[in-house]
Amino acid sequence: MNLTRRNFLRLGGLTAVAAGTAGCSVVGRELAQYELPETLLAPTAVPGTPPLTQSAPDLPTLAVNPVRRLLNRAGYGPTPGEVARVEQLGLAAYLEEQLNPETIDDLAGDLIARHQTLYQMDASVLVEQEPQDGTVELIGSTFMQAIYSKRQLYEAMVEFWSDHFNIYLRKDDVMPLAKIVDDRAVIRPYALTNFRDLLGASAQSPAMLLYLDNISNEKSHPNENYARELLELHTLGVNGGYTQRDVQEVARVLTGWTVARHGRLRGQFIFDEDVHDFGEKQILGRIFPAGRGEAEVAELLDLLASHPSTATFLATKLVRRFVADEPPADLVAQVAAAYRQGHGDIKAMLRVIFMSDDFATAPPKLKRPHTYMVSVLRALRVDFRLGRGRAITDWMQTLGQPLFQWPPPDGYPDVSSAWVANLLPRWNFAVALLHGDIAGTTVPLDDLLAAGEAETAESALQLFAGLVYGRALRPDELDLFTRHIGSQTIQTGEDQLRLRDGIALMLASPEFQWV
Numbered sequence: 443m444n445l446t447r448r449n450f451l452r453l454g455g456l457t458a459v460a461a462g463t464a465g466c467s468v469v470g471r472e473l474a475q476y477e478l479p480e481t482l483l484a485p486t487a488v489p490g491t492p493p494l495t496q497s498a499p500d501l502p503t504l505a506v507n508p509v510r511r512l513l514n515r516a517g518y519g520p521t522p523g524e525v526a527r528v529e530q531l532g533l534a535a536y537l538e539e540q541l542n543p544e545t546i547d548d549l550a551g552d553l554i555a556r557h558q559t560l561y562q563m564d565a566s567v568l569v570e571q572e573p574q575d576g577t578v579e580l581i582g583s584t585f586m587q588a589i590y591s592k593r594q595l596y597e598a599m600v601e602f603w604s605d606h607f608n609i610y611l612r613k614d615d616v617m618p619l620a621k622i623v624d625d626r627a628v629i630r631p632y633a634l635t636n637f638r639d640l641l642g643a644s645a646q647s648p649a650m651l652l653y654l655d656n657i658s659n660e661k662s663h664p665n666e667n668y669a670r671e672l673l674e675l676h677t678l679g680v681n682g683g684y685t686q687r688d689v690q691e692v693a694r695v696l697t698g699w700t701v702a703r704h705g706r707l708r709g710q711f712i713f714d715e716d717v718h719d720f721g722e723k724q725i726l727g728r729i730f731p732a733g734r735g736e737a738e739v740a741e742l743l744d745l746l747a748s749h750p751s752t753a754t755f756l757a758t759k760l761v762r763r764f765v766a767d768e769p770p771a772d773l774v775a776q777v778a779a780a781y782r783q784g785h786g787d788i789k790a791m792l793r794v795i796f797m798s799d800d801f802a803t804a805p806p807k808l809k810r811p812h813t814y815m816v817s818v819l820r821a822l823r824v825d826f827r828l829g830r831g832r833a834i835t836d837w838m839q840t841l842g843q844p845l846f847q848w849p850p851p852d853g854y855p856d857v858s859s860a861w862v863a864n865l866l867p868r869w870n871f872a873v874a875l876l877h878g879d880i881a882g883t884t885v886p887l888d889d890l891l892a893a894g895e896a897e898t899a900e901s902a903l904q905l906f907a908g909l910v911y912g913r914a915l916r917p918d919e920l921d922l923f924t925r926h927i928g929s930q931t932i933q934t935g936e937d938q939l940r941l942r943d944g945i946a947l948m949l950a951s952p953e954f955q956w957v
Contacts, residue, residue: 508533508802510912514957515764515807516540516796517594519817522890522909537796540595541634541789551591558583561622565648568619569709576618577611580625581835581845588816589826599633599788600625601812602763604846605853607644607676609653611846620649620709621846637756637786638747641676645743646711648701654851657700659693660717669693671851677746679755688726694719695730695742747786753778757791759856764795765804767857773800806956808858811841814868818875818949821909825884833881837874840867858956869950876942876949887938899927902941910948923947 509528513520516537520528528536539546555561560571560579568576588597607629609621624647632640644650651657654668669692673684698718702708713736723730723738728745730738746752757777761769776798777791784790795801809817815837819826826834838844842864848854855861874880891897894905903923907915915923927940948954 506802507912511802511957512536512796513594514809514817515801516792517598518588518813519820519957520912521820522823522893525912534797537595537793540593541792543593543596543634546592548592551587551593554583554586554590560619561626565623565709566706568622569616571619573615573618576622580611580618580622581838584625584845585816585834586826588812589819589824595792596634599792600629602760603629603633603640605848605856606759607640607647607650608848608851608853609647609649609846610849610851612849613653616709617649617652620647620652623647623709624649634788634792637752637781637788638743639786640788641747642740642743644676645672645699645739648709648711651699651701651711656696659697659699661694661697661719662717664690664693664697664719666690666693669696672696672746675852677755678749678751679758682749682751682755684726691723691725691730692742694721694723695725695738698735699739750778750782753781757781760791760795761800762856765798765801766807767805767859770800773798808861809955809957810854810856810861811843811864811868812838812845814955815841815871817954818872819883821949821954822885822890822945824875825886827882834883837867837871837880841871842867865955868955869946872946872949873943876946877939885942887942891932897932899924899932899941902932903927903944906945906948910945910954 507525509525510520512533513524513528517540531539558579560568560576561583563571584600588601591597604625607624609617609624611618611621614620624644628640628643628647628650632643651668654671655665656668659665659668666689670689672692673682673689674680678684698714698716700712700714700717702710702712715735718735720733720735722732725742726745726749730741754774757774757780758769761774761777765773773795777794780790780794781787815834818824835844842861843854871880875883876885878884890905890909891902894901896902896905900920903920904914907913907919914920923944927944932938932941
């Protein structure tokens with residue numbers, strides 16, 4: 443069953459102002475299902491007027507619940523009952539909880555991570571495995587943890603750094619296996635720690651060295667690919683003050699920085715002194731004396747991580763991701779200052795962002811496809827089994843953001859304009875999900891209705907409006923939805939089919955997608 447653009451605009455327009463647009467762990471999944479609250483309170487009246495977002499060309503001006511905004515942007519959206527918990531806890535306390543993921547009791551997320559087969563293997567053993575199995579496990583575990591983990595900000599930062607240090611999964615036959623090592627040894631351990639540590643781990647990532655061709659960087663024929671992206675995309679930024687000569691000198695520093703092809707260290711990072719350029723170099727005005735090897739790489743990374751341009755570049759990217767497509771200059775300056783004062787402390791930057799007035803009053807930002815899919819599954823506490831065929835990965839492709847499959851080294855775009863031309867697949871995804879047409883997914887409709895004590899069409903619609911929008915339907919919206927359902931009860935199969943239509947329209951609406 444597909445939702446046409448005509449039908450969406452006819453029905454979905456009532457729910458919000460239309461935006462102008464140019465290998466999983468069964469144990470972990472089942473534990474997560476028990477998190478559904480025993481009771482759900484549906485909103486009974488339209489709340490008072492909350493703060494409004496700033497106006498922006500072609501974007502809807504929407505009422506903003508500060509708790510829902512934080513859950514939507516510092517994670518993948520609320521699950522049933524989560525808004526109430528965070529409201530009771532308080533925004534600042536919740537943020538601190540999320541900034542310290544090791545303190546969060548997240549048994550389901552932990553089990554999903556631990557019950558991966560390839561993920562636990564030593565690199566020398568992993569390289570012997572089937573790459574396609576690596577792709578399935580990496581994408582599956584990433585998607586599952588975004589859905590079920592209580593460490594939502596951590597998972598959001600894993601996605602952010604996976605884009606920042608982007609590695610294209612199809613660059614090489616062994617890349618899916620190498621990326622598993624990168625995910626477990628680089629991105630996840632350092633996602634909320636210190637940027638210099640993260641940068642250093644990335645610089646020794648076999649996947650990164652393969653992807654950006656540093657395995658071919660030798661003194662007899664230097665390769666500048668990794669050196670260029672290290673400056674342009676990982677640290678200083680394209681306008682960070684470096685020159686082509688700096689790129690060439692960085693490439694010389696990185697000669698011999700490679701991956702073992704044979705022996706017991708096969709697939710692991712090594713420093714090959716035989717092909718390293720031990721001559722004197724000069725980078726960003728600093729002399730690197732001759733005769734050194736690995737030590738000068740450490741000095742190079744220290745120089746880049748502490749450079750003012752790196753602070754500004756990272757601050758701009760974080761503010762663009764979490765606040766606005768056009769990052770407010772004052773907030774960027776504050777976040778960059780936090781980076782410098784904290785010597786690269788990632789948590790310090792995030793505190794500034796999420797507690798700022800700019801965040802609270804930011805214009806609506808369109809969810810990227812991955813975030814949209816995960817937020818839909820979380821909003822309805824969908825039972826998700828990745829192992830049931832390729833359905834969900836096919837939908838990732840259709841929506842335009844298959845995980846780890848962006849070919850250029852700059853990562854998937856952060857701005858709404860990159861995604862607004864492909865909205866129809868999102869609407870069809872919502873309809874297919876609600877009607878049971880996506881293998882491996884089950885919407886627990888009866889459980890949600892029972893928890894919300896919803897027995898009539900009106901009470902059911904208000905229950906799901908609360909889950910999807912965080913507010914009650916307005917009278918005109920409620921009237922149109924109830925007329926579409928065509929019944930005062932939801933007991934028959936036909937009644938429930940129409941209710942599923944209504945829920946899908948809510949999930950497809952601009953108000954759910956622009957947060």
